Every structure is written in structure tokens, then in C-alpha cells.
Amino acid sequence: xxxxxxxxxxxxxxxxxxxxxxxxxxxxxxxxxxxxxxxxxxxxxxxxxxxxxxxxxxxxxxxxxxxxxxxxxxxxxxxxxxxxxxxxxxxxxxxxxxxxxxxxxxxxxxxxxxxxxxxxxxxxxxxxxxx
Amino acid sequence: xxxxxxxxxxxxxxxxxxxxxxxxxxxxxxxxxxxxxxxxxxxxxxxxxxxxxxxxxxxxxxxxxxxxxxxxxxxxxxxxxxxxxxxxxxxxxxxxxxxxxxxxxxxxxxxxxxxxxxxxxxxxxxxxxxxxxxxxxxxxxxxxxxxxxxxxxxxxxxxxxxxxxxxxxxxxxxxxxxxxxxxxxxxxxxxxxxxxxxxxxxxxxxxxxxxxxxxxxxxxxxxxxxxxxxxxxxxxxxxxxx
Numbered sequence: 001x002x003x004x005x006x007x008x009x010x011x012x013x014x015x016x017x018x019x020x021x022x023x024x025x026x027x028x029x030x031x032x033x034x035x036x037x038x039x040x041x042x043x044x045x046x047x048x049x050x051x052x053x054x055x056x057x058x059x060x061x062x063x064x065x066x067x068x069x070x071x072x073x074x075x076x077x078x079x080x081x082x083x084x085x086x087x088x089x090x091x092x093x094x095x096x097x098x099x100x101x102x103x104x105x106x107x108x109x110x111x112x113x114x115x116x117x118x119x120x121x122x123x124x125x126x127x128x129x130x131x
Numbered sequence: 132x133x134x135x136x137x138x139x140x141x142x143x144x145x146x147x148x149x150x151x152x153x154x155x156x157x158x159x160x161x162x163x164x165x166x167x168x169x170x171x172x173x174x175x176x177x178x179x180x181x182x183x184x185x186x187x188x189x190x191x192x193x194x195x196x197x198x199x200x201x202x203x204x205x206x207x208x209x210x211x212x213x214x215x216x217x218x219x220x221x222x223x224x225x226x227x228x229x230x231x232x233x234x235x236x237x238x239x240x241x242x243x244x245x246x247x248x249x250x251x252x253x254x255x256x257x258x259x260x261x262x263x264x265x266x267x268x269x270x271x272x273x274x275x276x277x278x279x280x281x282x283x284x285x286x287x288x289x290x291x292x293x294x295x296x297x298x299x300x301x302x303x304x305x306x307x308x309x310x311x312x313x314x315x316x317x318x319x320x321x322x323x324x325x326x327x328x329x330x331x332x333x334x335x336x337x338x339x340x341x342x343x344x345x346x347x348x349x350x351x352x353x354x355x356x357x358x359x360x361x362x363x364x365x366x367x368x369x370x371x372x373x
Binding site for chain 2: 011032033034035043044046059062064065066067068069070071130131
């Protein structure tokens with residue numbers, strides 16, 4: 001079971017809400033899809049500048065593995081207030097710890113809910129269907 | 132059988148080629164599509180994240196674009212370029228990215244076999260075609276690449292957006308001055324046109340994945356969207372954004 005202290009998108013991003021702040025990352029399944037367990041296959045991650053305003057569902061960045069480029073989508077909207085710059089130079093963090101050290105951005109939330117958000121159980125169903 | 136469309140665009144302009152692939156990727160209502168195409172003029176395509184300065188060959192190609200897909204640069208000359216665009220839940224693409232490559236490459240290898248090229252996955256270890264500092268896709272290899280004679284002969288890359296997948300492939304039929312010492316169909320002693328290899332690839336996909344291909348063209352709306360989206364790919368600001 002994946003962490004139930006956060007919400008998920010079917011496109012494999014998560015958001016953890018802490019007061020007015022949303023912490024966003026991608027799931028272990030997303031990493032596995034991109035690199036099949038070979039963490040060195042992750043080669044590039046493009047994250048937004050602080051101050052950018054993203055809408056719920058909007059692409060805020062992109063990640064490249066050796067063989068695919070994929071979008072990073074915002075589960076909720078808001079202003080980007082912090083970027084995990086360590087990720088861009090150490091993509092292995094995403095494979096090692098996607099839930100805590102592997103966070104990508106923090107946003108000041110414009111809203112705290114969206115119909116697109118899934119709880120952990122619903123996200124497990126999505127993964128089960130795609131696996 | 133599953134219904135797919137095949138679109139052949141021989142000798143198309145570089146921006147249009149990239150724009151049409153993006154148009155098909157972004158349109159969730161577009162039918163699953165195999166594109167078979169070539170370029171006029173010969174074109175060097177940069178990988179989506181590549182830096183302009185890391186590819187010295189840009190000055191020696193007829194045109195330059197930046198692809199939507201990642202990886203290294205490719206000189207599109209004497210080759211068949213193909214794209215496969217459909218939903219990410221298509222049986223071709225389900226599961227991890229490497230597994231989807233294996234499915235596509237099995238079909239490409241089968242098609243190449245018709246022309247005497249015994250293509251197989253490169254596996255671990257370097258290839259004889261690996262070269263440093265060219266920035267070219269064919270001079271860098273991964274275990275998933277298709278090779279024959281110890282050299283890489285097929286370039287591949289994917290873009291995954293909005294629940295859809297664009298798979299780009301480049302099958303080398305002959306040589307390019309920017310891609311020395313790579314595998315080509317011509318090096319096996321065979322001659323093959325892009326159209327012939329395209330037909331073989333179509334047949335291999337049809338048999339392996341129970342696909343019924345119907346010949347078709349991009350719709351007027353798709354062509355208009357391709358022209359609109361295509362302008363970006365040759366824009367100096369996009370080309371030199373990295």
C-alpha cells in the first residue's frame with residue numbers, strides 16, 4: 001500500500017497537503033515505468049522556476065529517462081514557492097525515495113481539492129489496471 | 132483485429148513532420164496511427180533535452196529541428212523514419228517503457244530480416260558504433276537498441292503525454308556523413324527503399340499485434356494542426372533553447 005497521507009493523480013503524481021502548502025512528487029510506479037528499476041536510466045528532470053503559477057492538471061515539468069520523455073502534472077494549482085533543486089543533479093533520489101526526499105516542488109495552494117485527486121486505495125486500483 | 136491507420140508522407144518538410152506527430156499525440160480522438168516518412172531536405176533532429184552546442188553536426192545538415200522525443204541527435208537521410216502514436220493503454224505500450232521498446236523492436240527486427248539485416252537487441256556492453264562527443268543517437272547505445280554487425284542501426288525514443296504515447300523510430304538504410312561507422316541495411320549488401328522497409332514494418336506489426344492497417348491520409352484538420360504546431364520545431368528560439 002502506498003502512503004495514505006497524500007492524494008494521487010492517475011498520471012502518477014502525488015500531492016501532500018501541509019496547511020496552505022502542497023508538496024508534489026511522482027510515485028514509485030512512475031519511476032518504475034520509466035526505468036524498470038535501473039535508476040541510472042533517469043537522465044534529466046526539468047522543473048519550473050519559483051514564482052510560476054500552475055493550474056490543477058497543468059504540466060509543470062518534464063522528466064526524461066534513457067528512452068522516454070514524460071510530463072509532470074500538478075495535482076492542484078498554486079504558486080511554486082520551492083523547487084527541489086537537488087533532484088536535477090541527483091535523479092537517483094527519485095528511485096531511492098520518491099515519497100520524501102524525492103519531492104519535486106512545493107506550491108502555495110490556490111485550492112485544496114479537485115475531482116481528479118485519488119486517495120491511496122483508488123490509486124492502487126489505477127496501478128493494478130496498468131501493471 | 133484492431134484497426135490502425137497508416138499515413139505515408141515521403142519527402143515532407145521537417146517542421147511538418149514533427150508537427151504532425153505532435154498533432155497526433157495531442158489528439159485523444161485520433162485513431163491509432165503508424166506514420167512512415169522521409170524528410171526533404173535532409174534534416175538533423177536534436178533530442179528534446181539536448182544542448183545545441185553539444186551537437187557539432189548541426190552546421191552540416193540541410194535543416195535542423197528539435198524533436199518532442201528525447202535522446203540524441205539523428206541525421207534523417209538514407210533512412211525510414213516511423214512513428215507509432217496511440218493511447219498508453221494500447222497493448223503495444225502497456226507496462227514499463229523498456230517492455231514497450233521490446234515489442235516495437237521485435238517488429239522492426241523482423242522487418243529488417245526481410246532485407247538481410249540480422250538485427251538483435253544490443254545487450255550489455257559497448258557497440259563498435261559508440262563514439263564520444265558527437266551528440267548523435269547512433270553513436271550512443273543502450274541494451275535496448277537494435278544492432279547488427281556490432282553496430283547500432285535503429286534509433287528510438289518516446290514521448291508520453293496525457294495518456295498517449297509517441298514512439299519515434301529511425302531505421303538506417305544507408306550512410307550519413309554525420310553518422311559514421313553505424314549499421315545500415317546497405318552494409319548487409321542489400322538495397323531497400325524506405326517504402327519497401329515501411330511495408331515490411333507494417334506487415335510485422337500487423338502480424339505480431341493483430342492490427343488491421345488501413346491506408347489513409349492525415350485529415351485536413353490534422354494537416355492544418357501540423358502546420359500550426361510545426362512552426363515551432365524550426366524556430367531558432369526553440370532550437371537553441373538549450
